[in-house]
Structure formats: structure tokens, C-alpha cells
Amino acid sequence: MSRATVGLLAGMALGFAAYFGGFWAFLLVAVLGAVGMVVGSILDGDLEVSDFVRSRERR
Template sequence: MRMAVVGLFAGMALAFAGYFGGFGAFLLVAALGAVGFVAGRFLDGDLDPGELFRPRGHGRGPR
């Protein structure tokens, strides 16, 4: 599935949550969507758990 279609579905889900459930539901859907995205990337092998907690730019490469 193309990323544009995934973005369309995510936007529609957020819009429905915001319209029918209010701002709290909008935030809940957005937060759970972000958690699901990270979990999916991890399960696909595209994300190393150490990347989430490793500081960036400390002693690596030119500045």
C-alpha cells in the first residue's frame, strides 16, 4: 500500500475521532497511531530499539 493511501486513512481516522469524540479522542487516536507505527517499524526490522534511546550527533562524523 502506498504511503499516500496510508496517510489518507490516518487522516480520516483522526478526523472522525476529532469530530465524534472531541479533542481528547483525537489525541488518543494520534498517540496510539504513533505507537502502532513504531511497533510496525520494529517488527518489520526497519528500526533498532537502540536507535530510540541513543543520543544523536555525539562524537560521530563531521559537524
């Protein structure tokens, strides 16, 4: 199991633990799952932080 999958599952578990029930719980779990997947992908090396941060250099 990749770190991205583990991060996704961890984010979803935190979402269920934080708030369970209704539409808002669904949104919370989806957002936390996406954050966990991104963090896991960064740790796996599939994504780099520089992909999300704009450079200050002018071209």
C-alpha cells in the first residue's frame, strides 16, 4: 500500500472521528481525505511542494 493510500485512509478516518453524520460530515471527510492523499503523494515523491508554490523569480 502506497503512502498516498495510507494518507487518504488516515484523512478519512480523522474525518469520521471528528464529525460523523450528514452532508457536512461527507464534505469534511472528502477534504481531509484529499489533504491526506496529497501529503502522502508528496512523501512518496510523486508530487513536489514547488508544484503548489509560485516562484518569486521573474522570467
